[in-house]
Amino acid sequence: MVLELHVWGPGFSLPSIDPQCLATIAYFSLLVPKDSWTLVASSDPTISPTQELPALKNGSTWVSRFRNIVDYLRQYSNGEWDLDRDLSALEKADNVAFSSFVEARAQALVDLSLYVTSQNYYNTTSPAYGAILQWPNQWILPPQLHAAAKARTESLGLSSLDLEAVQEQQKRDHSADVAAGRIPQNFIRRPRETVSSMLGKAPQQHQFRLEALTRELFEPLEDFLGDKTHMLSAKAPSSLDCLAIGYLSLALIPELPHTWLRDLMLRKAPRLSKYIERRRRELYGVVNVSDAFTNNGRSSLPWRAPERARLATIGSTLLNTLADSTPILKDIRMNNRLREAAKSSDSGLSEVESRTLSAYAGAQGRDTLISIATVVGGFAALVGYMVHVGVFSAPEGDGEEEQQGEEEEGVTALPESVDVSDFLGNVRVQS
Structure with missing residues (x-):
């Protein structure tokens, strides 16, 4: 049976726009025979039961995330498809440590470069997603990914890269100054800002922080690589090589309006940069x-065109998006996802972590x-009170009260219908 590897589609001259997908593609390219797998740029995480990409499909079995897919391939092939099988005990320890290091540190820098840096996101990253996504995901997923990347990097204190947030804060400060009477409204015309100008005016500690983050990632990897042909040894690549290639390709290769990450990588880790490029x-x-998307056969990768979205899938996507935007439904769905993730065997969580997450959910x-x-309960109490005080009760006896009021004022109420002969008879009697 041919394995199906579903990934986020190509971008930036790379086979995927996502680092975990790139790492998984590299692993398959190094190890799995080309006729044993196909690469599908589905770019839709909902196809996987865990709502994540990359996702490997083998019949009815789904496995997601790079590390879980690596473990599955080892078990599926009885150890034959395992890049780490010949590593020594010390090399395996280094493999685990540096793999976790790359995933944690490089993800933050990729987020800052492709998503948080406003010029890069709006001019390059967002259009790249638009080229691989089908409707309506091309309008739904990029803002969600953008917001998730900003949330992941919020604690780093590098808001100066996000022009949107900086300019919003400037507008608030400007409005506050106008309201306080410190400056006349529209007195100063502010020029259009760029990331470069913002970084130049940003607090100096922001620039130091950016230098420190890149140095903490690139310099240890540069020293660890040394003069070796691979990250761990000169003999053969390992899963660490795949992760480094997947994450650092997105730091080095994309042509962006603001290339601060590539420039720092080339300056701080020249040997590592040449290794990643090669x-x-x-x-x-x-x-x-x-x-x-065309199966033209020109690529060295075994691409298979993804299926077009069906009407039911489009409807489900729209309903899910609406549900995730509704406050109470959003909380319920999030709790259900947490509970499912805690129980999933592909979550990568330990037994203690699974129990803790399940209890939290x-x-x-x-x-x-x-x-x-x-x-x-509050709404029901409010309705009951309003009924009790008569807000919802219809007034009774309106006609009788109106007639009584007219009689009290000396006005005789006219009957609803009058017979002509009776009326003329009454007139003769009175005359």
């Missing part, structure tokens, strides 16, 4: 977006139900 050409070749679910009950 290996990504060997493993990925030259990639065009059309290769993933349960507590959050109870809090959500209590909130719903409180709102419903």
Whole structure:
């Protein structure tokens, strides 16, 4: 049976726009025979039960995330498809340590470069997603990924890269100054800002922080690589090489309006940069977006065109997006996802972490139900009170009260219908 590797589609002259997907593609290219797998640029995480890409499909079995896919390939092939099988005990320890190091540190820098840096996101990253996504995901997923990247890097204190946030803060400060009477409204015309100008005016500690983050990643990897042909040994590549190629390709290769990450990588880790450039050409070749969708056979990768979205899938996507935008439904769905992730065998969590996450999801679910009950109870009490005081009761006897009022004022109420002969008879009697 041919394995199907579903990934985020190509971008930046790379076979995927996502580092975990790039690492998985590199692993398959190094180890799995080309006729044993296909590469599908589905770019839709909902196809996987875990709602994540990369995702490997083998019949009815789905496995997601790079590390889980590596473990599955080892078990599926009885140890034959395992890049780390010949590593020594010390090399295996280094492999685990540096793999975790690369995933944690490089992800933050890729987020800052491709998503948080406003010029890069709006001019390059967002259009790249638009080229690989089908409707309506091309309008839904990029803002979600953008917001997630900003949330992941918020603690780094590098908001100066995000022009949107900086300019919003400037507008708030400007409005506050106008309201306080410190400056006349529209007195100063502010020029259009760029990331370069913002970085130049940003607090100096922001620039130091950016230098420190890149130095903490690139210099240890540069020293660890040394003069070796691979990250761990000169004999053969390992899963660490795949992760380094996947993450650092997105730091080095994309042509962006603001190339601060590439410039720092070339300056701080020249040997590592040459290694990444050489290996990504060997493993990925030259990639065009059309290769993933036309089956033209020009690529060295075994692309298979993704299926077009069905009407039911589009409807489900729209409903899920609407549900995730509704406050109470959003909380309920998030708790369900946490609970499913805690129980999933592909989550990569230990037994203690799984129990802790499950308990947290349960507590959050109870809090959500209590909130719903409180709102419903408060609304019911309000309606009951309004009924009690007569807000919703219709006034009774309006005609009788009106007639009594007219009689009290000396006005005789006219009957609803009058017979002509009776009226003339009454007139004769009175005359």
